[in-house]
Amino acid sequence: MRSLRVNKAVTLHLGAIGVLFALQFVLPDYHHVNLARVMVLAGFAMAYNISFGYTGLLSLGHAMFFAAGLYAAGLMARFAGVGAEGGLILGVIAGLAMAVAVGLLALRTTGVSFMIVTLMFAQAAFLTIFYFGEYTRGDEGFIIPSGLRTLFGFSLVEPATRYLVALSLFALCVAVSHGIARSSVGRVLAAIRENEERTRMLGYNVFLYKLAALAISGAMSGAAGAAYGFLFGYVGATFASIQYSIFPLLWVLMGGAATVLGPFAGTLLMFYLVDISSAYTSANMLIVGLALIGLILFFPKGILGTIRERAAPWLP
Amino acid sequence: MVDLVKPKRKKQTKQARGVSRRTALSGLGGAAALGILPGFTRYAQAQSSAPIKIGFQVHRTGIGAAYGRWYDRTTKAAAKLINESGGINGRPVEIVTEDDGTDPKRGAEVVEKFATQHGADVAFGTLFSHVVIGSAPRAGELKIPYFVVSEGHHVASGMLNRYTLQPCITDVKSQVQSMAPWVASNLGKKVTMIYPDFAFGHDHRDYFSAAMAAQGGEVIGKIAVPPTESSYFKYFPKIPRGTEVLYHVMVGPGVLTFVKEMGEFFGDQRPEIFGFIDSLEAVSINSPGLEFLEGSYFWEANPRYAQAASTKFDAFYRAKVGVDASGASIDDPKDISTYSHMFGCWETLHFIKQGMESAGYRGPGDRAKLIEAVEDIAAMAESQAHPQGAKIFNGKTHQVFGHQYISQVGDGKLNVVHKTAIEDGFYKDEVDYTSQPL
Numbered sequence: 001m002r003s004l005r006v007n008k009a010v011t012l013h014l015g016a017i018g019v020l021f022a023l024q025f026v027l028p029d030y031h032h033v034n035l036a037r038v039m040v041l042a043g044f045a046m047a048y049n050i051s052f053g054y055t056g057l058l059s060l061g062h063a064m065f066f067a068a069g070l071y072a073a074g075l076m077a078r079f080a081g082v083g084a085e086g087g088l089i090l091g092v093i094a095g096l097a098m099a100v101a102v103g104l105l106a107l108r109t110t111g112v113s114f115m116i117v118t119l120m121f122a123q124a125a126f127l128t129i130f131y132f133g134e135y136t137r138g139d140e141g142f143i144i145p146s147g148l149r150t151l152f153g154f155s156l157v158e159p160a161t162r163y164l165v166a167l168s169l170f171a172l173c174v175a176v177s178h179g180i181a182r183s184s185v186g187r188v189l190a191a192i193r194e195n196e197e198r199t200r201m202l203g204y205n206v207f208l209y210k211l212a213a214l215a216i217s218g219a220m221s222g223a224a225g226a227a228y229g230f231l232f233g234y235v236g237a238t239f240a241s242i243q244y245s246i247f248p249l250l251w252v253l254m255g256g257a258a259t260v261l262g263p264f265a266g267t268l269l270m271f272y273l274v275d276i277s278s279a280y281t282s283a284n285m286l287i288v289g290l291a292l293i294g295l296i297l298f299f300p301k302g303i304l305g306t307i308r309e310r311a312a313p314w315l316p
Numbered sequence: 317m318v319d320l321v322k323p324k325r326k327k328q329t330k331q332a333r334g335v336s337r338r339t340a341l342s343g344l345g346g347a348a349a350l351g352i353l354p355g356f357t358r359y360a361q362a363q364s365s366a367p368i369k370i371g372f373q374v375h376r377t378g379i380g381a382a383y384g385r386w387y388d389r390t391t392k393a394a395a396k397l398i399n400e401s402g403g404i405n406g407r408p409v410e411i412v413t414e415d416d417g418t419d420p421k422r423g424a425e426v427v428e429k430f431a432t433q434h435g436a437d438v439a440f441g442t443l444f445s446h447v448v449i450g451s452a453p454r455a456g457e458l459k460i461p462y463f464v465v466s467e468g469h470h471v472a473s474g475m476l477n478r479y480t481l482q483p484c485i486t487d488v489k490s491q492v493q494s495m496a497p498w499v500a501s502n503l504g505k506k507v508t509m510i511y512p513d514f515a516f517g518h519d520h521r522d523y524f525s526a527a528m529a530a531q532g533g534e535v536i537g538k539i540a541v542p543p544t545e546s547s548y549f550k551y552f553p554k555i556p557r558g559t560e561v562l563y564h565v566m567v568g569p570g571v572l573t574f575v576k577e578m579g580e581f582f583g584d585q586r587p588e589i590f591g592f593i594d595s596l597e598a599v600s601i602n603s604p605g606l607e608f609l610e611g612s613y614f615w616e617a618n619p620r621y622a623q624a625a626s627t628k629f630d631a632f633y634r635a636k637v638g639v640d641a642s643g644a645s646i647d648d649p650k651d652i653s654t655y656s657h658m659f660g661c662w663e664t665l666h667f668i669k670q671g672m673e674s675a676g677y678r679g680p681g682d683r684a685k686l687i688e689a690v691e692d693i694a695a696m697a698e699s700q701a702h703p704q705g706a707k708i709f710n711g712k713t714h715q716v717f718g719h720q721y722i723s724q725v726g727d728g729k730l731n732v733v734h735k736t737a738i739e740d741g742f743y744k745d746e747v748d749y750t751s752q753p754l
Contacts (some may be wrong), residue, residue, distance in 0.1 A: 029432035034425065064664050127542065139543070140445045140468070140515030143453055143475055157457050233453030236420050236446050258348065275425070278415050284378040 009260075009316040013178055016261055017171045024163045032159060034165035034275075036234045038268050040227050041247075043173040045263030047220030048248035050177065053257035054186060055213040056193030057107075060245050061122030062221055064102070067129070067240035068094040069222030074235030075135060077144045084151040084230040088223060095222015096215055098125075103214040107207060110196070117243070119310070126240045141236025149230050162231050169227050170264070173220055177260045180216070181316050189213050190258070254295055256302030260316045265303050357576055367410035368403070368677075370395070370440040370668065371430025371460075373451065378418025382598040383443045383654045387465065388413065390658040391441070393637045394665040397700075404669045412436055420450025427451045431458040437672075437680060438463065440664055443657060445470055447513065452476040459754070461686055463668060465660035468492075470521055472715035474747025478687060478754060481714040482706065483667045484696075485660035486617065488516070490741030494614055494720045495590075496527035498616070498734050503588040503613070504560025508537030511565050512549065517541075520565050520592070541566065545572045548574050552581040565592040572605050579608030589613065593723075593730075597654040600644075602728045609725045613733070616721040617656040618704045621729045633662060633703035642729070659704045666701035667693070667709075680689060684754040691750055712748040717741045 020039065024032060044066050051057040069091030076082040076090055104115040130138045149156040156162050180186040188209050191199040200206045229235050238244070247270075255266025266310070273291055277284040299306040308315035372391055375384030395411045403409055412434045416423040423442065430436035438461040442448055445468035452470075455462035456477030464471065464482050470488045471482040499507070507528055511517030517540065525535045537556045541548065548570075555562065566574045574595075589612035601609070601620075620643030622630065636644045637658070645651035667690065675682060675689035691711035698706045707718040717738050723730040 030428055033428055033432070037425070051491060123544075125546070130514055130543065133513070133515060138514040138518065140470070141449055143449060146453070146477075148457070233457075234420060234424065234450040236450055238420050238446060238450075274422075275429075278417075282415055284415070285377070 008314050009178065009182070011099075012316070013174050013260060014263075017167070020167055020170070025161065029309075030158070032163060034271065035268075036159075036163045036231065037228075038271050039166040039170040039264070040224055040231060041271075042264040042267040043227070043250070044221050044224035045171050045248045045251040045267050046173040046260070047217045047224065049252050049257060049259075049263045050180060050189075050220070051214050051217040052249065053252055053259070054180060054193065054263075055210060055212060056196075057214060058111075058115055058249075059106075059118040059214075060242070061102070061118030061120075061125075062217070062248050063240050063244035064122040064125035065095045065099055065218040065221035065241065066225040066228075066244060067237075068098040068218070069225030069227075070229045070235055070239055071129065071136065071225075072222070073226035074142065074144055074229045077148045077229075078142060078235075079135070080302065081148065083148050084156060087230055088151075088226045091222045091229075092219050093222070095131030095225065096219035098222070099218020102165060103211045103218075107210050107214065119245070122240070122242065122245055126237060126242075129237045129240055136235075136237070139237045141214040141234060142240070144229055144233050144235060146233065149233060151230070156230050157233075165227065166231060166253065169223060173224075174260060176216070176220065178316060181258075181260060185209070185212070191257075212242020223259050250254045250292065253301070254292065254302055256308070259302070259304040259308060262302050262304040269303070325567075354705035365407060365583075367408045368405075368672065369410050369412050369434060369436040370665070371425050371427070371434060371436035371441075372411050373416050373423060373430070373439060373441040373447075374413055375418040375443060375447070376413075376415035378416075380418035380442075380444045380447075383657060384415075384418075385596070386654045386658045387441060387443065387584055387661050390637050390661040390666065394414070394662040398560055398635060398669055406673045414666075416442060416447050416451070418444055418447060422444045423447035424454045425450040427454045427462065428458065431455075431460040435680070436669060437677070438683070438686070440668065441465060441661065443467065448480075449475065452480045455479050456750040459517045459683060460680075461683055463664050465657070465664055467657065467660075468516070469523075471712075472713040472746060474713075474749075476714075478714075478749045478752040479683075481687075481690060482711055483690065483693075483702075483714070483716050484663035484702070485524075485716065486718050486720070486741060487715055488519045489743060490717055491592075491615060491617070491720055492520055492524040493743060494736040494740040495660075495722065496524060496531050496533070497667065497740065498736070499561060499563075499590055500528060500531035500533040502734075503590060505531070505533035506558055507533060507535045507558040507561045507563050508539065508555045508587075509535055509557075509563045509565075510539045510541060511563075512567060513542050517565060524563065535563075546570055546573065548577045549581065552578065559587050561588045561590055562586075563590050565637075566595050566655065570597045571599070572603060575608055578602060579605075582608075585621070591615070593617075593656045597656060598652050600650070600652050601725060601730060601742065611724055614686050614723050614725070614730060616723050616730065616732075617718075618659045619721050619723060619730065619732050620653070620655040620725075621731070623732050625732070627698065627703070629698060629700050629703040632700055633659065637662070640650045663704065663707075665697070670701075687754060706738065709746065713745050714749050 048062050072090040072094030073087035102121050109117050129136045146157050154161045251266035252263050256262030273288050277287040324619040374388050395409045401407050409505050414426040418428045427439050430439045439462040443466050448464045448466045449470050454478045462480045467485055469487045472487055511520050539551050539554050591614050593614045593616045624643035639653050640646050643653050643655045671686055671690035677686050693709050696702045696707040705719040707716050709716045720736040721732050722734040723732050
């Protein structure tokens with residue numbers, strides 16, 4: 001029975017990646033590039049899902065991990081001429097290092113205190129970008145020269161390459177999420193989320209598991225940040241603002257916390273909600289807000305979370 | 317210095333490229349269209365009378381919304397006027413508006429939407445530098461001309477690309493450089509600057525410091541205020557003794573508090589005060605708390621209050637955009653315009669018209685020709701199309717140079733006391749975009 005569930009989950013994820021691969025050949029240009037953007041940001045949302053969805057760590061500061069990757073890659077490109085190959089690795093390392101450093105301090109708190117502490121750390125990171133404005137150009141940001149935006153000789157400016165790189169990152173994030181969700185580590189993380197005290201009583205080092213979850217989440221966020229910089233050519237402090245800490249939370253809530261593909265569904269839905277509603281009204285965030293209220297009323301566990309609850313319990 | 321005589325150069329051609337997915341699809345689509353449509357000639361004729369679509373990227377929401385509202389009104393008024401006078405190359409102009417949310421990510425998406433979904437011929441608009449810088453790489457990749465009304469030095473600095481131009485509003489480097497001689501000669505040579513601690517403020521700090529040094533003056537205090545600050549009392553004691561001029565360029569909702577607290581700190585014993593009108597765009601100079609500014613000076617790109625010396629072109633422009641002689645909306649005197657910036661939208665649309673007509677622009681296939689044509693525009697005369705004043709466009713750096721104004725607050729108005737020469741704002745070229753391929 002368990003292997004059947006696993007097979008179904010693997011089939012679903014491979015199918016989703018296959019559909020996304022096929023879509024590049026039929027999508028009009030606008031949706032083609034934006035699906036690439038959504039896939040990168042979904043990587044960020046999946047990273048958030050590992051700490052929030054699976055482990056129950058409600059962070060309000062994940063923008064700092066995304067920005068760590070974005071700036072590590074961007075600054076090294078700007079000042080040292082490092083290309084995407086090195087930039088992506090640096091992005092992962094920066095996200096990981098920042099998550100471990102923040103986690104060592106912030107994980108001494110729980111619940112609301114954890115939210116506040118992560119929010120404060122993120123604000124400090126945001127202001128640090130301004131403080132070093134001579135190098136970062138603060139709020140204005142800077143551009144990664146198109147000559148450096150290549151990966152193994154392929155130009156990331158080309159739409160097809162950009163799409164495939166975004167899809168690869170997305171597939172990697174799906175694999176990591178799936179792996180964690182199905183592993184014994186994932187079950188311990190879920191146990192921490194459901195009852196931290198009981199998990200500790202069972203002999204698990206809860207702090208270490210939470211730190212590991214945050215570190216993986218930070219590394220994935222950093223990878224998404226670095227990829228965003230190289231794929232779209234811009235590095236700016238906006239991506240370190242509170243707004244970009246709230247977005248992954250919303251994407252995960254919309255799509256379904258603790259589901260592998262939920263963060264992607266939420267990111268996609270949110271993008272098109274803003275895109276379509278802004279064509280009709282400047283109050284587009286009101287429409288997004290109403291959609292969120294509707295989702296909470298009718299899909300309290302997010303889209304995939306509710307589907308899992310009502311129709312497909314095997315859904316990972 | 318700006319080269320007024322344009323060197324002849326070889327026309328750039330599209331880079332040879334392999335067959336991409338898009339090329340193949342568009343080739344197939346084109347072939348199919350030729351096969352299905354009842355005669356390609358008829359198609360071409362229909363195309364020639366179709367509207368020219370101008371994608372207008374605007375801050376409808378977010379921190380730039382006050383600017384966006386007036387950018388929107390000005391753009392609509394300019395498009396209406398252009399259409400009433402025959403459009404562009406005999407074709408009507410259609411403005412396709414999209415909100416960028418004053419966000420660089422959304423800004424880039426909006427440019428993509430113009431190019432790939434709306435089928436816009438060009439993209440134009442927007443003020444905040446981070447939105448422009450976030451959007452420009454996509455404009456360059458999509459090869460859609462992107463005309464910005466942003467005031468930042470980002471275009472002329474060489475950071476952007478050949479498809480991004482700032483043809484009708486001067487940049488901050490040029491503005492502060494033009495101000496420095498008058499400030500040094502009339503207000504004092506020892507200046508303390510208070511500026512927001514982000515890129516816009518840093519540009520003021522760096523360029524004005526250099527310009528004052530060139531005048532034999534000195535910036536003796538540089539006080540950066542973090543963007544999250546809401547009270548400014550603690551910064552005023554940092555102003556060095558001996559300050560003759562206080563230069564401020566605070567922006568955002570905190571400006572009223574800033575001025576009020578500055579008044580309470582200095583009382584009657586204040587130095588000369590010089591500010592940038594950016595602080596008070598869309599804000600009435602008669603707002604409670606701003607009394608302290610009486611007698612102080614402001615840079616303006618375009619005088620908000622109609623002056624005795626104002627031209628008939630300015631009067632015409634005011635009437636068309638619905639602004640009265642005090643810079644407020646004709647319909648609502650409490651709705652103050654962003655007069656020192658929004659003219660850029662009016663003038664940029666006319667600049668696009670001039671460029672398209674010069675290039676014989678017929679459709680997106682002529683975008684490269686359009687870029688070359690606008691790069692060849694050097695001088696713009698003061699006219700209905702350019703009511704702010706004459707300008708000189710540098711085709712190499714894609715940046716325009718123009719007159720600046722210094723106004724003094726008196727009797728609840730801004731009265732112009734000095735107008736700079738265009739040449740006062742010239743500086744050495746930092747880039748030659750024409751050397752980049754199209």
